[in-house]
Amino acid sequence: MDMDALKRQAAARALEEVRDGMKLGLGTGSTAKHFVELLGDKVRAGMKVIGVPTSEATRADAIRCGVPLTTLDEIDHLDLTIDGADEIDPALNLIKGGGGALLREKIVAAASDRMIVIADDSKWVDVLGRFPLPVEVIPFGLAATQAAMARAFTDAGVSGQMVIRKGKDGHAFVTDGGHWIIDAHLGRIGDPPRLAGLLSVIPGVVEHGLFIGLGSVAVLAGAQGIRVVERR
Numbered sequence: 001m002d003m004d005a006l007k008r009q010a011a012a013r014a015l016e017e018v019r020d021g022m023k024l025g026l027g028t029g030s031t032a033k034h035f036v037e038l039l040g041d042k043v044r045a046g047m048k049v050i051g052v053p054t055s056e057a058t059r060a061d062a063i064r065c066g067v068p069l070t071t072l073d074e075i076d077h078l079d080l081t082i083d084g085a086d087e088i089d090p091a092l093n094l095i096k097g098g099g100g101a102l103l104r105e106k107i108v109a110a111a112s113d114r115m116i117v118i119a120d121d122s123k124w125v126d127v128l129g130r131f132p133l134p135v136e137v138i139p140f141g142l143a144a145t146q147a148a149m150a151r152a153f154t155d156a157g158v159s160g161q162m163v164i165r166k167g168k169d170g171h172a173f174v175t176d177g178g179h180w181i182i183d184a185h186l187g188r189i190g191d192p193p194r195l196a197g198l199l200s201v202i203p204g205v206v207e208h209g210l211f212i213g214l215g216s217v218a219v220l221a222g223a224q225g226i227r228v229v230e231r232r
């Protein structure tokens with residue numbers, strides 16, 4: 001089975017957790033897009049839900065699929081967020097931000113009672129860090145921010161190249177919030193909560209892609225079927 005079919009299976013399994021009347025966080029990326037499409041089918045069949053999109057891309061998808069939307073200005077709390085991830089470890093720590101939406105994704109996940117992470121099982125890893133860690137930064141003072149990030153990496157026992165993400169036009173990729181992303185190629189992140197804490201206090205860092213304690217359940221689709229892993 002191809003990867004895209006696995007992503008859709010994970011999305012379909014997560015949809016079983018959605019109940020009438022729920023306020024939902026809608027993730028970003030190819031797996032989350034499947035979820036939004038399947039949710040649109042349910043809405044057309046009469047299900048009443050309302051969603052908060054985590055990116056302009058997801059907003060457009062949700063509108064196309066007929067999913068009613070609101071914002072975290074109008075409501076301050078969500079029942080459930082369903083989102084993809086770039087890596088998931090056994091503690092359900094995540095690396096997110098491959099699609100550049102990590103800031104809104106984290107705000108939405110943090111406003112939710114539960115977060116279901118949907119993925120094909122290639123995203124499951126023993127230790128986070130093979131996927132470059134996205135860090136959303138303010139362009140002002142970039143060299144100083146990168147120097148502070150390098151010190152944080154040393155303190156957390158990791159190291160690696162920092163690459164400013166480029167868009168298709170060859171210029172710096174700009175997030176929905178107007179910031180840039182540095183992809184940090186760290187290899188193995190032995191203590192993700194420690195690194196998360198060290199990055200969070202750097203002034204030029206808007207947010208980082210380590211999601212610690214936010215994922216409640218992971219739904220992983222693989223050749224052998226679907227595995228549901230709950231955070232202990």
Ligand SMILES: O=C(CO)[C@H](O)[C@H](O)COP(=O)(O)O
Pocket residue numbers: 027028029030031032083084085086095096097098099100101102105
């Ligand atoms: O964090 C994300 C976007 O910022 C995505 O959830 C992550 O990149 C996974 O994407 P995909 O489902 O396309 O593999």
